[in-house]
Amino acid sequence: MSATPPRPLSLSARGPLRGTVTVPGDKSISHRSLMFGALAVGESRIEGLLEGEDVLATAAAMRAMGATIERGEDAVWRVHGVGVGGLMQPAQALDMGNSGTSTRLLMGLVASHPITATFIGDASLSSRPMGRAIEPLSQMGAEFNASPGGRLPLMVRGLCPAVPIEYRLPVASAQVKSAVLLAGLNTPGVTRVIEPVPTRDHSERMLKGFGAELTVEEGPDGRIISIRGEAELKPQQITVPGDPSSAGFWMVAASIVPGSDILIRNVCLNPTRAGLVTALRMMGADIESVDLREVGGESVADLRVRHAPLTGIEVPPELAPSMIDEYPVLFVAAACAEGRTVARGAHELRVKESDRIAVMAEALGAIGVAVEEHEDGMSIQGSGGEPLAGGARIASKLDHRIAMSMTVAGLVSRNEVTIDDVAPVATSYPNFYPTLDALTE
Numbered sequence: 220m221s222a223t224p225p226r227p228l229s230l231s232a233r234g235p236l237r238g239t240v241t242v243p244g245d246k247s248i249s250h251r252s253l254m255f256g257a258l259a260v261g262e263s264r265i266e267g268l269l270e271g272e273d274v275l276a277t278a279a280a281m282r283a284m285g286a287t288i289e290r291g292e293d294a295v296w297r298v299h300g301v302g303v304g305g306l307m308q309p310a311q312a313l314d315m316g317n318s319g320t321s322t323r324l325l326m327g328l329v330a331s332h333p334i335t336a337t338f339i340g341d342a343s344l345s346s347r348p349m350g351r352a353i354e355p356l357s358q359m360g361a362e363f364n365a366s367p368g369g370r371l372p373l374m375v376r377g378l379c380p381a382v383p384i385e386y387r388l389p390v391a392s393a394q395v396k397s398a399v400l401l402a403g404l405n406t407p408g409v410t411r412v413i414e415p416v417p418t419r420d421h422s423e424r425m426l427k428g429f430g431a432e433l434t435v436e437e438g439p440d441g442r443i444i445s446i447r448g449e450a451e452l453k454p455q456q457i458t459v460p461g462d463p464s465s466a467g468f469w470m471v472a473a474s475i476v477p478g479s480d481i482l483i484r485n486v487c488l489n490p491t492r493a494g495l496v497t498a499l500r501m502m503g504a505d506i507e508s509v510d511l512r513e514v515g516g517e518s519v520a521d522l523r524v525r526h527a528p529l530t531g532i533e534v535p536p537e538l539a540p541s542m543i544d545e546y547p548v549l550f551v552a553a554a555c556a557e558g559r560t561v562a563r564g565a566h567e568l569r570v571k572e573s574d575r576i577a578v579m580a581e582a583l584g585a586i587g588v589a590v591e592e593h594e595d596g597m598s599i600q601g602s603g604g605e606p607l608a609g610g611a612r613i614a615s616k617l618d619h620r621i622a623m624s625m626t627v628a629g630l631v632s633r634n635e636v637t638i639d640d641v642a643p644v645a646t647s648y649p650n651f652y653p654t655l656d657a658l659t660e
């Protein structure tokens with residue numbers, strides 16, 4: 220993937236937000252739909268796939284390893300898989316762009332196939348730690364040649380048959396959990412992951428749906444996830460629900476811009492993903508779930524969000540894994556609330572597309588918000604509903620969530636806010652700005 224030229228954007232206060240918005244398909248589920256479809260024998264069909272750059276990087280990598288993946292004119296994606304064990308040696312380095320999920324999950328798949336792959340990515344991805352996936356996958360027998368600090372570019376040489384392991388996650392990471400489970404798919408015997416803190420469980424749900432022998436038990440040390448390897452996956456018809464992380468920007472925007480009243484359609488409310496709704500409701504947000512239903516094994520609802528005065532809270536640290544990608548926009552909500560918000564226990568924010576604690580502290584500080592940075596979070600003094608000062612140029616640091624969160628902050632700023640580069644938004648939400656225009660016209 221060639222580097223996109225920076226796309227600066229300036230915003231002035233606007234609103235209210237009104238109308239209906241359909242958020243794009245969930246990014247985590249979209250990646251997994253393509254990967255698991257590519258490992259099933261036969262044709263899987265995927266509706267509602269997120270067509271963002273991160274997911275397209277996964278599609279390109281799975282094609283490079285032998286799967287056939289096509290988008291029909293009906294926007295349904297058809298995947299012809301190679302079968303577990305059937306991945307082929309890619310002819311070139313796999314370019315993962317900006318996507319941590321693609322990289323870590325595919326490292327897991329390659330680890331137990333008799334192939335070698337090199338992973339490369341953009342400057343943001345090349346600064347993120349891969350040692351957390353290298354460690355368990357090395358125990359399974361894969362060999363790695365990584366750049367200093369366990370970073371990209373890195374080469375993986377898979378071992379087939381690999382060695383099944385029992386692995387206790389040292390960090391709350393669904394990507395590491397999934398990397399081990401995916402390596403376990405083509406490993407004889409049972410591979411086990413023990414998860415002291417629950418993280419998003421899409422891999423578990425979807426692998427079961429594809430026919431893998433996978434069990435989840437509650438143990439004394441947390442959840443024990445066991446997968447029997449040399450699995451045969453059966454092709455599936457998948458409907459991807461809307462991404463709660465993308466919906467988060469509209470939840471906060473409508474909550475803080477006076478007069479707003481929107482309906483966000485088809486939002487995945489899997490309990491391992493719904494932390495932001497809980498936190499915003501604790502702050503006094505007016506978020507009503509309408510028509511709670513089940514789509515493709517996931518809870519889904521429409522969310523009606525109306526402007527409401529927000530109050531600062533202590534964000535329960537145990538919510539962190541279920542809203543890890545939503546902290547940047549939660550910080551914006553906190554900047555507009557009455558009183559102080561304290562968010563701790565979110566150290567993982569430091570190893571995302573950017574250091575989301577440092578970058579958001581600097582960005583909010585630049586538009587006049589009083590923030591105190593902590594090693595594992597931030598304290599924010601809110602404006603009590605008054606407009607923020609604005610009047611600054613913000614560096615988005617190749618991080619889509621920083622760009623979108625600071626756009627939301629710009630909606631309630633007295634002076635123009637400029638974001639130096641909003642191009643990264645295309646990784647997870649290509650239609651974000653046209654949707655904002657439609658909601659505020």
Ligand SMILES: O=C(O)C1=C[C@@H](OP(=O)(O)O)[C@@H](O)[C@H](O)C1
Nearest residue numbers: 247320391392393394395543544
């Ligand atoms: O498994 C996944 O799909 C994801 C897991 C999370 O990362 P970590 O596992 O690094 O916490 C999250 O931040 C990322 O956006 C998507």
Ligand SMILES: C=C(OP(=O)(O)O)C(=O)O
Nearest residue numbers: 317318319320321544571
């Ligand atoms: C952290 C994120 O994604 P990834 O790790 O896949 O780059 C995100 O989308 O906020």
